[in-house]
Amino acid sequence: MAVTIPTARYTSGDFAALENDRLWPRVWQLACSLDHVANPGDFHELRMGPLSVLLVRGDDLELRAFQNACRHRGSALCEGTGRDLIELRCPFHRWAYDLTGRLREVPSRREFGTLGPDGEEFGLIPVRVDTWGPLVFVNLALDAEPLVDFLGAVPDDCAWARIDEFRCVAAVSIPAPCNWKTLIDGFSETYHVQGIHREMLPMCDDVNGPQRVWERHGKLQQSYGLPSPRLRDRPDDQSVWDAFVEVMGVRVGNNSQRDAGPAPDVPSGGTVRGVIAEIVRERGVDAGHDWFASLDDGHLLDMSQYNLFPNLTVLVFSDMMQVVRSRPGASPDDAYMDAFSFERVAPANARARTKPIDLELAPDGELPIGLILNQDFANFGRSQRGLHQPGLTHLTVSPTEECRIVNLHQNLEQYLGIAPSELEVL
Ligand code: FES
Ligand SMILES: [Fe+2]
Known part of the structure; x- marks a missing residue:
C-alpha cells in the first residue's frame, strides 16, 4: 500500500x-545555535527564502529576534553572524535602534514629525524566539503556540x-x-x-x-x-x-x-x-x-x-x-x-x-x-x-x-x- x-x-x-x-x-524553525549568540552584542541573521530574521543578544543578556527590516524604508539592518554590536544602525540613512529594538535616533528627526513616545511605535518588528537545549528557534507568528508545545514529545524523549x-x-x-x-x-x-x-x-x-x-x-x-x-x-x-x-x-x-x-x-x-x-x-x-x-x-x-x-x-x-x-x-x-x-x-x-x-x-x-x-x-x-x-x-x-x-x-x-x-x- x-x-x-x-x-x-x-x-x-x-x-x-x-x-x-x-x-x-x-512555523517554528531553527535559527542558529546558542553559541552563535551567546554574549551581549552577538547577532545572527537567518534567511529563509525571502524572509530575514535578526537575532540579537542584548546587554541585559536577553535574546531577542526581529524581522530584519528598518522601519524607515525597509533596508535589512545586519547580515551574517557577528559580535560586539552596541546598537542596530541602518546602513541606508542611519536610523538607529537599541539592542531591544527601540528606535532611538533618526537623522533630521524633526522632518518626520512625531514617531511615537520614545520611538516605541517605530521599533523593530518582534519575532518569537525560544530555545531547546543549544538550539535557538524563531517563529514570525506572534500568536504561534509556544515552542515547547510545538516540540511535543521530543524533548522528553x-x-x-x-x-x-x-x-x-x-x-x-x-x-x-x-x-x-x-x-x-x-x-x-x-x-x-x-x-x-x-x-x-x-x-x-x-x-x-x-x-x-x-x-x-x-x-x-x-x-x-x-x-x-x-x-x-x-x-x-x-x-x-x-x-x-x-x-x-x-x-x-x-x-x-x-x-x-x-x-x-x-x-x-x-x-x-x-x-x-x-x-x-x-x-x-x-x-x-x-x-x-x-x-x-x-x-x-x-x-x-x-x-x-x-x-x-x-x-x-x-x-x-x-x-x-x-x-x-x-x-x-x-x-x-x-x-x-x-x-x-x-x-x-x-x-x-x-x-x-x-x-x-x-x-x-x-x-x-x-x-x-x-x-x-x-x-x-x-x-x-x-x-x-x-x-x-x-x-x-x-x-x-x-x-x-x-x-x-x-x-x-x-x-x-x-x-x-x-x-x-x-
Ligand atoms: S532604510 Fe533604514 S534608515 Fe532608511
Ligand atoms: Fe544519507
Missing part, C-alpha cells in the same frame, strides 16, 4: 509561493542525552541544487543506506531501527557496531571495526579512516559492538561525564534521529550531536544544506566565547562534512532533475520505511490548507 505524492510539490513555483505565504512565516551540554563547534552552509524537501527527505529515511552509503552496511543495522511519528515530528533509532541484516555474508569483527572507523572513527578516537588498524580484542561471550561501546563509555568518563558509566550500550552507541517539522533533523548520540537544516533558496530548485556539529562539554565549562567556525570547501572539492553527508549531497541534484520529468507526476513512497516523509507532507497540507489530502494510498 504505497503512498503517492505529487512531484509538483518539489518543482512548482506556485507551490513554493504557497509555502512562502503559509508555512515559513508561521531525549532528556537522557542532556543536550544542554552540547556546544556548537562548527557550522557550514552549502548551496544545493534541489528543492528544500528533496534535501530533507534524504534525512528522513534509511532505505537509501543500501543505495548510496554501502560503506555503512558492515557497521549499522539499517533495517530494524524503530521509527515513530508523533503529530508533527518523527524519530528513528539506529544501532551501530553490528552488521546490516541485508548482508548475506556476515562480516567478521575486523570488517565491522573497519567500517565503524571509516564512518565515525572520531567516536573511538581513531581518525585514520583508510586504515583502522586491528580491531580491539573481543572477550569470549562479548561482541565487537560491546567493545566499541566500552571505548565510547571510557572516553566519556575520561572527559568528565561520569554518567556515561551507567549508560547501556544502546544509549552509548546508537543514534536517535529526530525529524522536526518541517526542515530539520537532529542526530543525537551520547558523545556528539549533529544538526542538518534544509533552507529554501531563491527558486524551487535551490536550497541550502546547513550542517551544525556539536561536542559535549562537561557542565563545569562555561559556554565558549568563540563562535562556531564557518567551514570552507577543501581544496579537492570535498565538502568538509564527512563521507556520509558528501554522499547524501551528491544525490540531491540527481533527484531533483528526475522530479522535473513530465511523465513522473507522483513519487511513490513506502508508508513504513518512509513514514517520516509521508508525515512531512501531511503536516505540510495542514499548514498550506490543502484539503482533501492529495496523498493517495494505492
Whole structure:
C-alpha cells in the first residue's frame, strides 16, 4: 500500500509561493545555535527564502529576534553572524535602534514629525524566539503556540542525552541544487543506506531501527557496531571495526579512516559492538561525564534521529550531536544544506566565547562534512532533475520505511490548507 505524492510539490513555483505565504512565516524553525549568540552584542541573521530574521543578544543578556527590516524604508539592518554590536544602525540613512529594538535616533528627526513616545511605535518588528537545549528557534507568528508545545514529545524523549551540554563547534552552509524537501527527505529515511552509503552496511543495522511519528515530528533509532541484516555474508569483527572507523572513527578516537588498524580484542561471550561501546563509555568518563558509566550500550552507541517539522533533523548520540537544516533558496530548485556539529562539554565549562567556525570547501572539492553527508549531497541534484520529468507526476513512497516523509507532507497540507489530502494510498 504505497503512498503517492505529487512531484509538483518539489518543482512548482506556485507551490513554493504557497509555502512562502503559509508555512515559513508561521512555523517554528531553527535559527542558529546558542553559541552563535551567546554574549551581549552577538547577532545572527537567518534567511529563509525571502524572509530575514535578526537575532540579537542584548546587554541585559536577553535574546531577542526581529524581522530584519528598518522601519524607515525597509533596508535589512545586519547580515551574517557577528559580535560586539552596541546598537542596530541602518546602513541606508542611519536610523538607529537599541539592542531591544527601540528606535532611538533618526537623522533630521524633526522632518518626520512625531514617531511615537520614545520611538516605541517605530521599533523593530518582534519575532518569537525560544530555545531547546543549544538550539535557538524563531517563529514570525506572534500568536504561534509556544515552542515547547510545538516540540511535543521530543524533548522528553531525549532528556537522557542532556543536550544542554552540547556546544556548537562548527557550522557550514552549502548551496544545493534541489528543492528544500528533496534535501530533507534524504534525512528522513534509511532505505537509501543500501543505495548510496554501502560503506555503512558492515557497521549499522539499517533495517530494524524503530521509527515513530508523533503529530508533527518523527524519530528513528539506529544501532551501530553490528552488521546490516541485508548482508548475506556476515562480516567478521575486523570488517565491522573497519567500517565503524571509516564512518565515525572520531567516536573511538581513531581518525585514520583508510586504515583502522586491528580491531580491539573481543572477550569470549562479548561482541565487537560491546567493545566499541566500552571505548565510547571510557572516553566519556575520561572527559568528565561520569554518567556515561551507567549508560547501556544502546544509549552509548546508537543514534536517535529526530525529524522536526518541517526542515530539520537532529542526530543525537551520547558523545556528539549533529544538526542538518534544509533552507529554501531563491527558486524551487535551490536550497541550502546547513550542517551544525556539536561536542559535549562537561557542565563545569562555561559556554565558549568563540563562535562556531564557518567551514570552507577543501581544496579537492570535498565538502568538509564527512563521507556520509558528501554522499547524501551528491544525490540531491540527481533527484531533483528526475522530479522535473513530465511523465513522473507522483513519487511513490513506502508508508513504513518512509513514514517520516509521508508525515512531512501531511503536516505540510495542514499548514498550506490543502484539503482533501492529495496523498493517495494505492
Ligand atoms: S532604510 Fe533604514 S534608515 Fe532608511
Ligand atoms: Fe544519507
